[in-house]
Amino acid sequence: MEKTFTPKTRAELRDLWSELSPEDQISSFKSLSALEAGKFFAELDARDQAKIILSLPLSERQLWIRVLNPDDAADVIQETDESERQALLDMLDQVTRNEVSALLAYAEDVAGGLMNPRYVAIRPDMSVDEAISYIRLRAREQFENVYYIYVVDSEQRLLGVASMRDLFQAASDQKVQDVMRTQPVTISELMDQEEISLVFAANNLLALPVVDQDGHMKGVVTVDDIVDVVEEEATEDIQKIGGTEALEAPYLQISLSGMIRKRAGWLTVLFIGEMLTASTMQFFENEIAKAVILALFLPLIISSGGNAGSQASTLVIRAMALGEVKPRDWWRVTGREFLVGLALGGILAAIGLLRVLVWQAAFKTYGQYFVLIGATVACSVVGVVLWGTLVGSFLPFVLKKAGFDPASASAPFVATLVDVTGIVIYFTVASALLRGTLL
Amino acid sequence: MEKTFTPKTRAELRDLWSELSPEDQISSFKSLSALEAGKFFAELDARDQAKIILSLPLSERQLWIRVLNPDDAADVIQETDESERQALLDMLDQVTRNEVSALLAYAEDVAGGLMNPRYVAIRPDMSVDEAISYIRLRAREQFENVYYIYVVDSEQRLLGVASMRDLFQAASDQKVQDVMRTQPVTISELMDQEEISLVFAANNLLALPVVDQDGHMKGVVTVDDIVDVVEEEATEDIQKIGGTEALEAPYLQISLSGMIRKRAGWLTVLFIGEMLTASTMQFFENEIAKAVILALFLPLIISSGGNAGSQASTLVIRAMALGEVKPRDWWRVTGREFLVGLALGGILAAIGLLRVLVWQAAFKTYGQYFVLIGATVACSVVGVVLWGTLVGSFLPFVLKKAGFDPASASAPFVATLVDVTGIVIYFTVASALLRGTLL
Numbered sequence: 001m002e003k004t005f006t007p008k009t010r011a012e013l014r015d016l017w018s019e020l021s022p023e024d025q026i027s028s029f030k031s032l033s034a035l036e037a038g039k040f041f042a043e044l045d046a047r048d049q050a051k052i053i054l055s056l057p058l059s060e061r062q063l064w065i066r067v068l069n070p071d072d073a074a075d076v077i078q079e080t081d082e083s084e085r086q087a088l089l090d091m092l093d094q095v096t097r098n099e100v101s102a103l104l105a106y107a108e109d110v111a112g113g114l115m116n117p118r119y120v121a122i123r124p125d126m127s128v129d130e131a132i133s134y135i136r137l138r139a140r141e142q143f144e145n146v147y148y149i150y151v152v153d154s155e156q157r158l159l160g161v162a163s164m165r166d167l168f169q170a171a172s173d174q175k176v177q178d179v180m181r182t183q184p185v186t187i188s189e190l191m192d193q194e195e196i197s198l199v200f201a202a203n204n205l206l207a208l209p210v211v212d213q214d215g216h217m218k219g220v221v222t223v224d225d226i227v228d229v230v231e232e233e234a235t236e237d238i239q240k241i242g243g244t245e246a247l248e249a250p251y252l253q254i255s256l257s258g259m260i261r262k263r264a265g266w267l268t269v270l271f272i273g274e275m276l277t278a279s280t281m282q283f284f285e286n287e288i289a290k291a292v293i294l295a296l297f298l299p300l301i302i303s304s305g306g307n308a309g310s311q312a313s314t315l316v317i318r319a320m321a322l323g324e325v326k327p328r329d330w331w332r333v334t335g336r337e338f339l340v341g342l343a344l345g346g347i348l349a350a351i352g353l354l355r356v357l358v359w360q361a362a363f364k365t366y367g368q369y370f371v372l373i374g375a376t377v378a379c380s381v382v383g384v385v386l387w388g389t390l391v392g393s394f395l396p397f398v399l400k401k402a403g404f405d406p407a408s409a410s411a412p413f414v415a416t417l418v419d420v421t422g423i424v425i426y427f428t429v430a431s432a433l434l435r436g437t438l439l
Numbered sequence: 440m441e442k443t444f445t446p447k448t449r450a451e452l453r454d455l456w457s458e459l460s461p462e463d464q465i466s467s468f469k470s471l472s473a474l475e476a477g478k479f480f481a482e483l484d485a486r487d488q489a490k491i492i493l494s495l496p497l498s499e500r501q502l503w504i505r506v507l508n509p510d511d512a513a514d515v516i517q518e519t520d521e522s523e524r525q526a527l528l529d530m531l532d533q534v535t536r537n538e539v540s541a542l543l544a545y546a547e548d549v550a551g552g553l554m555n556p557r558y559v560a561i562r563p564d565m566s567v568d569e570a571i572s573y574i575r576l577r578a579r580e581q582f583e584n585v586y587y588i589y590v591v592d593s594e595q596r597l598l599g600v601a602s603m604r605d606l607f608q609a610a611s612d613q614k615v616q617d618v619m620r621t622q623p624v625t626i627s628e629l630m631d632q633e634e635i636s637l638v639f640a641a642n643n644l645l646a647l648p649v650v651d652q653d654g655h656m657k658g659v660v661t662v663d664d665i666v667d668v669v670e671e672e673a674t675e676d677i678q679k680i681g682g683t684e685a686l687e688a689p690y691l692q693i694s695l696s697g698m699i700r701k702r703a704g705w706l707t708v709l710f711i712g713e714m715l716t717a718s719t720m721q722f723f724e725n726e727i728a729k730a731v732i733l734a735l736f737l738p739l740i741i742s743s744g745g746n747a748g749s750q751a752s753t754l755v756i757r758a759m760a761l762g763e764v765k766p767r768d769w770w771r772v773t774g775r776e777f778l779v780g781l782a783l784g785g786i787l788a789a790i791g792l793l794r795v796l797v798w799q800a801a802f803k804t805y806g807q808y809f810v811l812i813g814a815t816v817a818c819s820v821v822g823v824v825l826w827g828t829l830v831g832s833f834l835p836f837v838l839k840k841a842g843f844d845p846a847s848a849s850a851p852f853v854a855t856l857v858d859v860t861g862i863v864i865y866f867t868v869a870s871a872l873l874r875g876t877l878l
Contacts, residue, residue: 043642139607146604147586147645164603165585168578201670203482204663206586206645223662224643230666231640234673235757241680242753242850243746251758252768256775260782263750270746271787275794277738282804288731295727295734299716299858302738307682307709307851311702314681318674319690329691336695343699348710355714365721411681411850412746419738 018048018253026055038067045228046075053088054080062091070096071116071219074103111196112189114229115210115219121152124159124177128170131162148207150217151180157215160184186211189218193229198323200226237321240405241314243270243412270412276420277302284427291438293366293373294430301380302422304348305388306415312337312392313409320396320406330397334390341389345382353378369437376433380426387425388418457487457692465494477506484667485514486688492527493519501530509535510555510658513542550635551628553668554649554658560591563598563616567609570601587646589656590619596654599623625650628657632668637762639665676760679844680753682709682851709851715859716741723866730877732805732812733869740819741861743787744827745854751776751831752848759835759845769836773829780828784821792817808876815872819865826864827857 017025029052032040041049041064053064053076065073065088077088077100085104089097099117106112120138122131135146149167151160160180170179187196187208199208200223207222236246245262247254254262281288288295316333319325325333356374359365366373392414396406431439456464468491471479480488480503492503492515504512504527516527516539524543528536538556545551559577561570574585588606590599599619609618626635626647638647639662646661675685684701686693693701720727727734755772758764764772795813798804805812831853835845870878 136607139604146602146607163585165578168575168585197666197670200663201666204667206661206663222645223666224639224645227636227640227662227665227669228643230669230673231636231761234669234677235761238673238677238680238753238757241677242749242757244750244754247754250761250763251754252763252771252775256778259775259779263747263779264783264786267743267746267750267783267787268790271739271743271790274739274742277742278735278794281735281738285731285735288727288734292724292728292731295731295737296717296720296724298734298738299720299741299862300710300713303713303716303851303855303858304706304710306854307706308702310681310849310851311683311706314677315683315686315690318677318681322670322674322689324689324691332691336691336698339695340698340702344703344706347703347707351707351710355717410749412742412749412854415745415851415854416742419742423738 018250022051022055026052041067046072046079050076050079054084058087061088065091066093066096069116070099070118071103071114071225074100074113075108077104078108106189109193109229110189111187111191111193111210111221112218114193114196114225115221117219119148119150119209119217119220120146121150121156121217122176124151124153124175124180126176127172128167128174128176128179129172131176132167135164135167148209148220150209150220151176152217156217158184158186158209158211158217161209184209187221188213193226194233194321196221197226197230197233201230233321237317237407240407241317241410243267243410266410266412270416273416274419277423280420280423284423287427287430287439291430291434293438294376294427297377297380298423298426300352301377301384301426302419303415304381305384305418305422306411307388308341308344308385309388309392309414309418310411312341312389313395313414314411316393316396317406317409320400327397327400330394333393333397337389337393338386341386342382344389345385348385349378349381352381369434372433372437376426376430379433380429383425383429384418384422387421388414391418391421457689461490461494465491480506485511485518489515489518493523497526500527504530505532505535508555509538509557510542510553510664513539513552514547516543517547545628548632548668549628550626550630550632550649550660551657553632553635553664554660556658558587558589558648558656558659559585560589560595560656561615563590563592563614563619565615566611567606567613567615567618568611570615571606574603574606587648587659589648589659590615591656595656597623597625597648597650597656600648623648625654626660627652632665633672633760635660636665636669636672640669672760676756676846679846680756680849682706682849705849705851709855712855713858716862719859719862723862726866726869726878730869730873732877733815733866736816736819737862737865739791740816740823740865741858742854743820744823744857744861745850746827747780747783747824748827748831748853748857749850751780751828752834752853753850755832755835756845756848759839766836766839769833772832772836776828776832777825780825781821783828784824787824788817788820791820808873811872811876815865815869818872819868822864822868823857823861826860827853830857830860 017028020028029037053061068076073092077085080088089100092100103113103117120135122134135149139146147164149162150158151162152158160182161184162176162180166179185199185203185205185208187199187210189210189212207220209220210218212218239246243266245265247262316325353374356366356370356377360370395409395414399408400406456467459467468476492500507515512531516524519527528539531539541556542552559574561573574588578585586603588601589597590601591597599621600623601615601619605618624638624642624644624647626638626649628649628651646659648659649657651657678685682705684704686701755764792813795805795809795816799809834848834853838847839845
């Protein structure tokens with residue numbers, strides 16, 4: 001056995017490459033032997049493939065764009081500027097050009113944009129042996145998969161699916177229609193990639209046929225493309241939950257100014273929103289002046305609402321993305337979160353009360369009204385945590401309903417929303433409990 | 440074409456089922472015809488399959504555990520209590536029992552625990568035609584895939600891989616060793632599932648061979664299992680980033696008390712950590728009493744540090760999970776984040792200063808020292824945002840180094856850490872700038 005090209009070294013090679021300057025990337029690519037270059041090229045993502053193709057002289061571009069399958073070629077062309085696209089399309093052969101043009105008409109993130117328009121289709125009345133011979137013949141052409149064979153009628157309407165294993169297991173003279181699985185799981189041309197990934201996750205299939213509304217077969221989406229999609233969608237959601245725009249590029253590859261732009265937007269919105277806390281606090285300026293002690297607990301109380309809200313919103317956002325929670329479940333979720341918020345608020349309130357009592361016993365920190373102070377802290381914590389939990393769990397539903405991404409209900413966003421109301425809750429409780437004593 | 444069993448209705452069916460009470464789930468499963476029950480069972484995840492098997496009388500259990508492939512049977516057995524496991528193992532045939540036992544010896548989340556120990560292996564000196572006939576024969580047995588064929592020597596050491604397409608494309612009398620791809624990408628038995636998913640995402644393959652350290656073939660991990668893994672890992676990370684423990688079950692299926700337990704732990708830790716703010720504020724009680732106006736800006740300033748920190752930590756956590764950022768990159772990341780933090784702090788400081796100046800011009804809110812107050816806010820914001828960004832980006836590296844999951848550097852955790860230091864930064868700046876005027 002020759003030295004194994006293990007994933008580790010392979011991944012490392014690409015890592016090293018990705019850290020080179022654009023010029024060095026090109027020159028190191030050119031220094032590879034034809035065989036190595038082909039392997040390396042096939043492994044790159046569409047962004048890097050486009051970068052390499054555009055860096056080559058016109059005469060060499062055709063070679064590289066032609067090695068790609070139609071769906072991959074479409075991805076590469078989508079990564080280039082409008083002005084380059086027609087020239088690249090023209091380098092393809094007639095058949096592929098038509099296929100790629102059709103793919104480019106779909107959005108990148110729906111089934112039509114992800115699918116490979118080439119697949120093996122057979123007729124239902126073929127025998128198993130005829131089918132296998134035909135598939136062997138077709139294998140010389142360029143298509144991605146021969147593990148599922150699609151059985152279609154004369155108008156390309158999908159009748160059933162047979163795996164290679166189904167064919168191999170059957171007797172040679174059986175008819176394909178007796179071997180195929182009818183009622184296959186299909187996806188529509190316009191199904192969003194996030195939804196497609198859920199269909200794959202639910203069905204454990206390697207490929208799904210894409211059909212139009214009349215059941216005509218249009219292409220095949222394979223699961224290896226979906227792994228990338230799932231990673232990508234999760235990355236976007238995580239970045240949004242953290243309170244940035246989706247970066248849409250690896251962390252270390254984005255420019256400094258690009259990074260600042262992606263983060264400054266939300267941070268500014270949150271900062272301006274949080275300014276309401278200054279106005280709200282001003283409203284309670286007299287109370288603070290009379291009882292400075294109230295200010296001491298303020299960060300503790302409002303942050304507990306923000307934390308409880310972050311928990312609730314991220315759980316609901318993820319459950320929505322996984323399809324575990326549907327918009328119609330808002331009432332069930334709110335009911336649950338009400339109880340959870342109450343329980344969590346109760347636990348934290350008990351700890352807060354304990355803190356006041358222990359500090360009072362140890363250091364006499366809070367003066368004669370320590371019981372009332374403790375009660376103020378405890379009641380506020382219950383109110384703020386409950387409120388934070390409800391806002392956090394409800395906000396993703398509101399955003400979804402309004403047509404926004406629920407993941408925009410980021411932890412910092414919820415915390416900011418809850419901070420302002422937290423201040424109101426705290427000082428309202430304080431006014432009620434401390435009126436006539438400290439206030 | 441018969442009515443299509445579209446993914447929509449199929450998914451809906453399972454959704455409806457998942458919302459039933461445990462008793463109704465069982466009785467509705469039993470009401471299905473044998474064919475429907477088989478289809479439905481195959482689609483369920485291991486948790487639900489285990490639930491169904493255990494609900495059946497002993498005499499019927501064998502049927503259902505035996506329909507599963509060894510890797511799926513191992514998953515189901517892993518979902519049951521220790522006390523049930525031996526009885527279920529005993530229901531398997533000898534060969535499968537040995538395979539399942541071997542799988543159970545691996546952790547669930549490494550290659551050894553994910554792989555199917557059944558695959559098609561052929562010898563390098565077979566002709567392509569012999570190989571295809573052999574594969575057809577083997578297809579009658581129970582194994583999952585026939586799209587990659589593994590070429591091994593007499594000691595089961597992996598020599599190469601051929602896809603069905605490679606075999607179909609070759610001439611009938613060519614030797615397998617001349618058709619196979621050498622140097623295949625392999626994974627080791629103990630590779631973690633998160634790492635495996637990155638290898639799949641990088642290589643766009645449908646299956647990867649698992650080999651031990653001497654290159655012996657142990658089994659095959661298929662990409663359809665990896666879609667679930669990727670979803671699962673992302674879900675765990677998102678839940679941790681939101682400041683809860685990983686739920687490890689769908690949101691609506693977890694019990695209320697389970698939900699409270701998963702969330703109360705971190706919330707309590709954060710609450711106790713945040714109590715330090717009360718102690719810190721107490722240290723500055725005199726300053727607050729002298730200049731109540733300082734308290735008004737406190738939530739604004741400390742929250743901006745928390746928000747900036749949440750952004751930085753989530754970006755770094757995700758980049759680490761995707762392998763874009765390695766531990767050795769900490770210095771590059773810190774350098775970048777220093778500049779980003781400075782820029783973001785500058786932007787927010789300008790907005791904060793503007794706010795003070797505009798409010799002063801409009802309402803005379805801040806008295807004669809408004810310029811100093813504005814300067815205090817602006818300088819504090821720069822300091823707090825820079826500090827938050829650095830802490831947020833550095834913390835995942837520290838956690839990773841210490842052997843914890845970097846995703847534990849949740850948005851609320853970072854915010855809490857930064858709140859305490861934010862207070863110190865703010866009052867220190869205020870003391871320096873306002874000494875002799877307001878203080």
